[in-house]
Each structure stands twice: as structure tokens, then as C-alpha cells.
Amino acid sequence: xxxxxxxxxxxxxxxxxxxASAPPTNSGxxxxxxxxxxxxxxxxxxxxxxxxxxxSRFGGLNxxxxxxxGFNNIELITDxxxxxxxxxxxxxxxxxxxxAVIVSLMVETEQEWKEIIKRSIDAGADGLELNFGCPHGMCxxxxxxxxxxxPKVNERITSWAVHYSTVPVLVKLTPNVSDIRPHGLAAKxxxxxxxxxxxxxxxxxxxxxxxxxxxxxxxxxxxxxGYCGAAVKPIAxxxxxxxxxxxxxxxxxxxxxxxxxxxxxVEFILLGxxxxxxxxxVMLRGYRVVEDMIEGLTEYMTTHGFETIDQMVxxxxxxxSEWGDLDMNYETVAKIDADKCIGCHLCLVACDDGAHQCxxxxxxxxxxxxxxxxxxxxxxxxxxxxxxxxxxxxxxCIDMVAVAxxxxxxxxxxxxxxxxxxxxxxxxx
Amino acid sequence: MDIPSDRSEVVFxxxxxAFTPAQAVTEANRCLFCADAPCxxxxxxxxxxxxxxxxxxxxxxxxxxxxxxxxxxxxxSCARVCPVEVLCAGACVYNHRGEEPIAxxxxxxxxxxxxxAKGWRFFTAGKATGKSVGLVGAGPASLAAAHELRRRGHAVxxxxxxxxxxxxxxxxxxxxxxxxxxxxxxxxxxxGIGGIEVKTGVEVTDFVALQKQHDAIFIxxxxxxxxxxxxxxxxxxxxxxxxxEKLKLGRxxxxxxKPAVVVGGGNTALDAVRELKGLGIDNVTLVYRGQEPSMSGxxxxxxxxKLENVRAQWQTQPVAYEGxxxxxxxxxxxxxxxxxxxxxxxxxxxxxxxxxxxxxxPGLKVEKGCIVADENGATSxxxxxxxxxxxxxxxxxxxxxAEGKRAAIAIDKFLGGK
Numbered sequence: 001x002x003x004x005x006x007x008x009x010x011x012x013x014x015x016x017x018x019x020a021s022a023p024p025t026n027s028g029x030x031x032x033x034x035x036x037x038x039x040x041x042x043x044x045x046x047x048x049x050x051x052x053x054x055x056s057r058f059g060g061l062n063x064x065x066x067x068x069x070g071f072n073n074i075e076l077i078t079d080x081x082x083x084x085x086x087x088x089x090x091x092x093x094x095x096x097x098x099x100a101v102i103v104s105l106m107v108e109t110e111q112e113w114k115e116i117i118k119r120s121i122d123a124g125a126d127g128l129e130l131n132f133g134c135p136h137g138m139c140x141x142x143x144x145x146x147x148x149x150x151p152k153v154n155e156r157i158t159s160w161a162v163h164y165s166t167v168p169v170l171v172k173l174t175p176n177v178s179d180i181r182p183h184g185l186a187a188k189x190x191x192x193x194x195x196x197x198x199x200x201x202x203x204x205x206x207x208x209x210x211x212x213x214x215x216x217x218x219x220x221x222x223x224x225x226g227y228c229g230a231a232v233k234p235i236a237x238x239x240x241x242x243x244x245x246x247x248x249x250x251x252x253x254x255x256x257x258x259x260x261x262x263x264x265x266v267e268f269i270l271l272g273x274x275x276x277x278x279x280x281x282v283m284l285r286g287y288r289v290v291e292d293m294i295e296g297l298t299e300y301m302t303t304h305g306f307e308t309i310d311q312m313v314x315x316x317x318x319x320x321s322e323w324g325d326l327d328m329n330y331e332t333v334a335k336i337d338a339d340k341c342i343g344c345h346l347c348l349v350a351c352d353d354g355a356h357q358c359x360x361x362x363x364x365x366x367x368x369x370x371x372x373x374x375x376x377x378x379x380x381x382x383x384x385x386x387x388x389x390x391x392x393x394x395x396x397c398i399d400m401v402a403v404a405x406x407x408x409x410x411x412x413x414x415x416x417x418x419x420x421x422x423x424x425x426x427x428x429x
Numbered sequence: 430m431d432i433p434s435d436r437s438e439v440v441f442x443x444x445x446x447a448f449t450p451a452q453a454v455t456e457a458n459r460c461l462f463c464a465d466a467p468c469x470x471x472x473x474x475x476x477x478x479x480x481x482x483x484x485x486x487x488x489x490x491x492x493x494x495x496x497x498x499x500x501x502x503x504x505x506s507c508a509r510v511c512p513v514e515v516l517c518a519g520a521c522v523y524n525h526r527g528e529e530p531i532a533x534x535x536x537x538x539x540x541x542x543x544x545x546a547k548g549w550r551f552f553t554a555g556k557a558t559g560k561s562v563g564l565v566g567a568g569p570a571s572l573a574a575a576h577e578l579r580r581r582g583h584a585v586x587x588x589x590x591x592x593x594x595x596x597x598x599x600x601x602x603x604x605x606x607x608x609x610x611x612x613x614x615x616x617x618x619x620x621g622i623g624g625i626e627v628k629t630g631v632e633v634t635d636f637v638a639l640q641k642q643h644d645a646i647f648i649x650x651x652x653x654x655x656x657x658x659x660x661x662x663x664x665x666x667x668x669x670x671x672x673x674e675k676l677k678l679g680r681x682x683x684x685x686x687k688p689a690v691v692v693g694g695g696n697t698a699l700d701a702v703r704e705l706k707g708l709g710i711d712n713v714t715l716v717y718r719g720q721e722p723s724m725s726g727x728x729x730x731x732x733x734x735k736l737e738n739v740r741a742q743w744q745t746q747p748v749a750y751e752g753x754x755x756x757x758x759x760x761x762x763x764x765x766x767x768x769x770x771x772x773x774x775x776x777x778x779x780x781x782x783x784x785x786x787x788x789x790x791p792g793l794k795v796e797k798g799c800i801v802a803d804e805n806g807a808t809s810x811x812x813x814x815x816x817x818x819x820x821x822x823x824x825x826x827x828x829x830x831a832e833g834k835r836a837a838i839a840i841d842k843f844l845g846g847k
Contacts, residue, residue, distance in 0.1 A: 342522040344463040345465045345466075346461060346463060349465075361465070372467075372522075
């Protein structure tokens with residue numbers, strides 16, 4: 001049985017599944033229910049000077065009948081009195097001493113940071129998370145992503161927090177930057193024990209096309225919000241991996257962004273996360289989603305022979321390379337399994353209109369008493385782009401098969417610097 | 430063309446219930462949006478099915494209905510009466526993935542019902558050509574032809590010997606698929622293009638004479654009366670088509686406790702047994718001279734009849750109807766009577782559904798009772814076209830709709846159109 005215990009910059013949790021700082025961590029009773037459901041840690045809804053929120057606050061991006069594959073919000077930090085929050089943090093830690101309670105913080109002056117850090121640690125916080133990421137409402141007041149977008153400010157405030165804290169400090173980074181690395185490095189220079197990323201992405205989730213008002217609507221107006229949910233995972237994975245492979249970085253990462261199930265969590269861990277944080281999936285379906293996350297991760301670790309989370313962390317990072325180091329002579333072509341093909345021709349139309357026009361009507365094969373036209377691939381034209389496999393609705397029907405073309409591996413960089421010979425270009429006439 | 434509101438058929442519920450908006454959108458989103466889609470290839474009217482379904486999924490219902498009606502102006506009735514199990518849905522690629530095919534008929538009904546409810550109309554008559562076309566018979570083939578001819582600007586007159594229009598769509602469709610008033614809704618929708626004159630109660634027998642009044646003729650007269658068994662006591666049996674028309678347009682009364690028999694193995698016979706069941710008759714038996722798998726009626730219709738507790742006597746030939754029983758013999762595989770196999774099936778009511786007579790069409794080349802025509806419906810007489818049951822021998826509404834439209838395009842060409 002693998003050990004799921006996670007260590008994120010000195011913050012120990014019984015498993016790597018944390019609730020992100022957000023509405024699911026708004027109060028003590030909620031977090032206690034979450035721990036009962038199996039969550040290993042919780043990052044408390046950001047504390048600061050309590051604010052007032054608007055209604056409505058959330059918007060969903062639906063695709064077909066699938067609701068809220070993307071999500072956004074214009075909610076701010078906690079609107080509850082600090083006193084209530086600290087009292088509940090104390091109660092949670094008393095009842096759940098082995099679970100990780102990380103307190104998210106966002107204030108302005110050094111004095112305010114000093115005071116709120118002391119009160120958080122006095123209440124029992126296992127760690128702190130500095131909210132340098134919120135892209136709406138708070139940044140206009142000089143906090144949140146306004147800090148995360150300025151490496152110097154980030155470093156200075158981080159160094160204050162680290163100075164006043166006796167528990168590990170994580171810096172939560174905003175993705176609303178062109179390159180995440182200077183910001184992660186600034187947190188490290190400030191002395192952070194780790195970073196959390198990503199916070200939400202600046203967004204307009206949609207427009208009410210009858211009222212001509214963006215969503216979510218607040219009376220007759222709207223504003224930009226923070227985008228999250230399953231749809232943001234690719235952006236988050238890239239930023240996580242960018243820091244994980246940055247030679248000068250080297251501090252732990254708590255991965256956030258579209259983690260909806262154990263597979264997503266495994267991906268984040270393989271790209272360098274020591275723990276993962278979840279918000280949207282819980283907002284949509286409740287704390288109970290963690291049961292499958294724990295089981296799925298356990299089974300995955302068992303299958304792959306991982307005994308600890310540490311053995312998994314960053315396992316896929318070395319394979320994240322620059323384009324110029326990819327083997328240009330590696331060649332694949334699509335193969336259609338006629339036994340599995342159902343004759344929908346989605347590959348054909350996709351290749352025709354969106355790729356290289358190399359899939360054509362093929363032979364009719366009799367299935368269930370009907371003639372099914374199985375498309376055929378013109379392999380001399382197929383560039384191996386993968387589009388057909390992506391649109392194919394039948395698992396395992398289209399396979400991208402490596403071609404033994406006789407060429408030695410050669411990268412673009414080798415071609416430019418050493419004149420390495422590249423194979424003949426396909427589909428470029 | 431008024432019909433009474435207390436018709437016997439009104440007790441029937443839809444066998445396939447209409448989709449709610451949520452059900453329709455969910456089902457529409459299942460559609461894979463195939464290219465060169467097998468469902469389109471399986472539709473005689475070649476409706477762009479993936480397109481109309483995608484438009485339901487995105488909330489573009491008007492566009493969805495337009496796509497359907499552009500190919501088939503009888504798309505509302507076809508949505509209800511088409512045997513989708515052997516046409517579009519039967520060809521759905523999901524069948525090859527071991528999943529339920531898309532409920533294409535129900536989605537088509539959803540879009541077309543909405544168009545009827547909202548009064549969406551998509552087509553207007555073309556610029557007048559000065560040419561006139563006479564259509565004989567006011568069934569689906571003629572209606573489809575008339576609409577297409579109006580889009581192309583020809584003057585159109587439909588003649589029907591009946592008082593009620595719509596042909597078998599009004600008088601013959603099983604009421605758990607569509608009732609006669611809905612067929613009349615569709616007739617009004619088709620006629621809504623304007624300029625289609627309908628002359629009811631006019632029986633045309635001399636097609637050559639009709640040619641003097643019109644520049645082209647379309648014959649869509651369908652089939653004739655129910656065929657006879659030719660057995661003693663037949664005068665106390667009823668033709669199934671005739672009985673179905675009665676229960677659809679008026680009232681029929683049966684002793685529900687007494688057994689009934691339907692003779693035949695085609696789709697009219699299968700409709701009839703389910704209709705008798707639906708009218709409350711407990712004991713309904715199908716008597717068919719062939720074996721179960723070889724019946725010409727659709728297996729999915731027979732499966733539904735079996736679920737309604739309809740019994741069957743296979744390889745059985747009626748020989749006489751007397752004394753409240755249908756006397757029968759069993760047949761062997763070669764359909765020869767087996768000596769000594771006589772038995773009796775109790776029957777207070779006997780419906781005969783063994784086909785319909787072909788109508789006489791003097792002056793035209795006819796083979797096996799069907800008017801001979803080329804792939805565009807052109808008959809042996811120049812300027813006379815045909816389509817529907819009188820040409821194809823008795824197929825689906827959707828075949829009639831396709832043939833009527835195709836003939837209209839050919840007529841347009843014949844009259845000098847492009």
C-alpha cells in the first residue's frame with residue numbers, strides 16, 4: 001500500500017489533496033466536513049480586512065450539455081469577521097491535528113502582515129499562503145495579482161512574511177503574466193518555502209446576448225473575473241512545469257488549476273507538484289469527489305510501483321523539452337483499425353478541412369448487416385498531426401504509428417548548429 | 430375537410446412520446462455530426478440530419494426546421510411515421526459502437542412541431558411561369574410535388590376524389606403515430622405557400638383529357654381497395670385499410686370482450702392488430718401464412734405488438750369464416766396446406782390486411798399494377814409524371830415525399846425550368 005502523505009515545503013498532510021482557498025474553505029464547519037470526507041489539507045479562504053461581495057458572483061462555461069467546464073468568479077476574500085475565522089481555525093486544528101490547515105492572507109502594510117501572521121499562527125496554522133494572485137477586485141486596491149505581477153514587490157512582501165512567520169510560507173502566484181518564472185524566482189528570493197499556482201485567469205466568462213451585458217451580471221453591469229475549472233488545466237500544467245524545470249527555482253509547488261479527478265492530480269504531480277489544490281470541482285459537486293481521488297491515486301501508485309508521493313514528483317519534467325530539441329526525423333502516420341471504425345467520417349472531414357487532405361473514402365465493410373465505409377489514409381501525405389485521432393469517437397480506432405524511415409534522430413538545433421540531416425518534408429507541396 | 434372531434438382514434442397516446450426541450454437538447458448533443466453521414470444516405474429525402482440536429486443543440490430551432498423542410502416539406506409527418514429503425518436511425522453509426530442510435534425521428538418531430546406551433550414558414554412561391562400542373566390525388570406524393578412546383582413558380586391544381594385531403598397520412602396512419610387532425614395541420618402548412626388549388630370530390634379517370642387543361646400532370650393516386658381472401662363468409666370480414674380509415678375519421682364500435690383476428694403479415698396488418706388492442710379488444714390474433722422472420726411487416730413493429738400481448742398463428746391460411754370462427758389450415762414451408770391440419774381461430778371480428786388493389790390508370794404503361802416510370806417519375810406518356818404508392822407499389826410516406834419532389838423537379842425541367 002503506497003503512502004499518500006505529502007510534504008509541501010514542510011507542510012505535512014495525510015494526502016496531497018488540499019482544498020484551495022475559496023468558498024469551500026470559507027468556514028470551520030465546512031473544513032471539518034471536508035476533512036471527514038477525506039481531504040488532506042485546506043487553504044483557508046483568504047483573510048484580510050473583511051470585504052463586501054456583490055451578487056451574482058459566478059459564471060459557468062458550458063460546452064454542449066456539459067455544464068461549467070470552465071468557471072469564473074468575481075468574489076473577493078473573506079467577508080466574515082477575522083475573529084470568527086481565527087476561532088474556527090483553532091477549533092479545526094484542535095479536532096484535526098494531523099490535517100494541514102494553511103491560512104491564506106492578503107493585507108497591505110508590513111504591520112498588517114505582521115499582525116495577521118501572528119494571529120494565524122496563534123490560531124494553529126500549519127502554513128501560510130500569501131495571496132498574490134487574485135485578479136479581480138483586490139488588485140485594483142494594490143493587492144492580489146497587483147503584487148504577483150511585480151517581482152520586486154512580491155519578493156519584499158514575501159520576505160516580510162517569512163521573517164514574521166514560524167511556519168512554512170507558500171506564495172500563491174498569478175497566471176496573468178507572460179512568463180511565470182521571474183515571479184516564482186522572486187518568491188524564492190523572498191525566502192518562500194514553496195509556491196502555489198495557478199490562481200485564476202483574468203476573464204469574461206460570457207455575454208448575455210439578449211441583455212448585451214457580460215456575465216456574471218450585477219444589476220446592469222459586469223466585470224472581469226477569475227477563470228478556473230477543468231478548462232484551465234493546460235495553462236496551469238504549463239506554468240507548473242515551467243517552474244519545476246527552472247534550474248534556479250527548486251522549491252516545492254502546490255499545483256492548482258482544473259484538478260477535477262485523480263488523473264489530473266497525477267499529471268500535476270508528475271510535472272512537479274508536491275500537493276494539489278482543488279476548488280471548482282468541489283464547488284460543482286461537493287467534498288465527496290475526494291473519495292475517488294484518493295482511490296485512483298492509490299491504485300495508480302500501486303500499478304506504477306510508487307511507494308511515496310515524493311517518488312512521483314516531477315517524474316515527467318525531464319521530458320518537457322524545448323521545440324528545438326525534438327527529433328525532427330521521428331515520423332508517424334495514422335492507421336485506422338477497420339474492425340473498430342464505425343464509419344462516421346469525422347477523421348475524413350477534419351483532415352480535409354483542418355489538416356492535410358490525406359484521408360479519403362475507403363472500402364465498405366459489412367457490420368451489423370450494413371455497409372460501413374472505412375476511410376483510408378494516404379500515408380505518403382499523412383504528416384502524423386494527430387487531428388484524426390483526436391476527433392475519432394472510438395477509443396483505439398486510430399493509432400499514430402511510428403514509421404521506420406531510416407533517418408537518424410536529428411533535432412532542429414542540431415540541424416542549425418551541426419547541419420544534421422532532416423527527413424523529407426511531407427504535405428508541404 | 431372537417432373531421433369530427435369524437436373519432437375513435439382520439440383514445441390513442443403517442444407510442445413515441447414527444448421530447449421535452451431538455452431531452453431534445455441532451456439527445457442532440459449526443460449526435461457525432463458525422464460527415465458523409467449514413468443517416469442522410471438512408472433517408473429517401475436526404476435531409477441533412479447532422480445539420481438539423483446540431484441546430485437543435487445550439488438553440489437554432491428555426492434553422493433546424495428550415496433544414497428539414499428544405500429537403501422534405503412533409504418532415505413533420507415523416508418524423509412521426511417514418512420507420513426510422515430501418516432508415517436513418519438504423520444507419521446511425523452508434524449502432525456499430527453498441528450504443529442506442531440517435532432518436533432522429535423524435536428530434537425531427539421536436540423541430541418541426543416547434544415550426545408549426547410558432548408558424549415559421551420558410552418558402553415562398555417562385556415567380557409565376559405561366560405554366561400549370563394538375564396533380565391527381567391529394568396524398569403525400571402530390572403534396573410534396575405541389576409544394577416544390579410552387580417554389581418554382583408553376584400554377585398547381587390538386588384533384589382528389591375524397592372530401593378529405595392528405596391521403597393515407599390522414600386516413601391510414603396508425604393513430605399512436607399520428608392522428609388525422611395532425612395530418613390536416615400539415616396539409617394546411619404545405620398549402621400555406623399559396624397558389625395551390627385543391628379540388629376535392631373530383632375523381633379523375635381520364636388522364637389524357639386532363640392534359641388538355643394543364644401543361645403537365647402528376648399522378649399520385651395511391652392504391653385501391655383492400656384485397657380479398659376469396660373464402661366463404663368473406664362478406665362478414667372487413668378490409669383493414671377501410672376499417673382503419675373508419676376509426677381515424679369517425680367512430681367504430683366493437684365488442685371488446687370478443688376475439689378478433691387480423692389476416693396478413695405486412696405493416697398494415699401490424700398496425701391493425703395494435704389498433705384493435707388500443708381500442709380495448711383483449712384477444713387479438715395475427716394470422717399469417719408465412720413464418721415469423723419472413724413477414725414483410727417491420728420486426729420492430731411486431732416486437733411492439735407482442736409487448737401488447739398480440740398473439741400469432743404462423744404458417745396459417747384461412748379457408749372459411751363461419752359461426753364465429755375463422756377456419757384455417759396450417760401451411761408447410763412451401764406454403765402448401767398440410768392435410769389434416771384444420772383448426773379454428775375464434776373470431777367475432779376479422780380484418781383482412783393482405784394488400785390493396787392497384788388502381789386502373791388507362792393510357793399509361795403499367796407493370797404488376799404499378800405505373801411504369803423512370804427515376805424522375807416520367808411515365809410512358811410525355812408530360813405525365815407519377816410518384817408514391819401507385820408507382821412504387823406501396824412504400825413509406827417518406828418515399829412518396831421524395832418521389833413527389835423529384836418528379837416536381839423533372840416537371841419543372843420539362844416545362845422549361847433550369
